[in-house]
Amino acid sequence: AQSVAQPEDQVNVAEGNPLTVKCTYSVSGNPYLFWYVQYPNRGLQFLLKYITGDNLVKGSYGFEAEFNKSQTSFHLKKPSALVSDSALYFCAVRVSYNQGGKLIFGQGTELSVKP
């Protein structure tokens, strides 16, 4: 079965420090991977995606993610965290096309950045 795991419910970081939000996946075939961010009572905003090519993907708001095929991981990173980065982050994987582009989401990681 296809699945996504975010092993940490919450990540706490001091402002200015680097942050990492972890994601591992299990799919048959080549994975298409996505990161989204959600602020309270809002919809999800797209951050970045990995489809193919360079394993380091750069996205919105200074975020990047590294695709590691051998470890089946797609961790989200940022060199210097901001208080405004505090939000709920979701990793998602896409299954094959004939399922209508269905996304499978991890359970989410709450990021808290303290001044």
Add this chain to the structure above:
Amino acid sequence: DGGITQSPKYLFRKEGQNVTLSCEQNLNHDAMYWYRQDPGQGLRLIYYSQIVNDFQKGDIAEGYSVSREKKESFPLTVTSAQKNPTAFYLCASTGRDTSYNEQFFGPGTRLTVL
């Protein structure tokens, strides 16, 4: 502005009532989706539609129904058969190549059963 709108933002339902959540997009997207979000469980797919007049069940379709009469609109009805409907509901859409394109999300509707 292009985007996805959902209405209402908050919705209260009495036991035994059906309610309909609206989702409209002006992005000219072919595919549309409905997700349910519960705390600590991520998003779960309810229904999706790849073209007008066609839709498929997702992982948790029981107690829900949809229609896709227009490309721009994908309303979700929460029926009285849904045992635990209190949740945050999110609508999304994506372009023709659903494999590569990211999904765009609406602002959500929070449904509470009284």
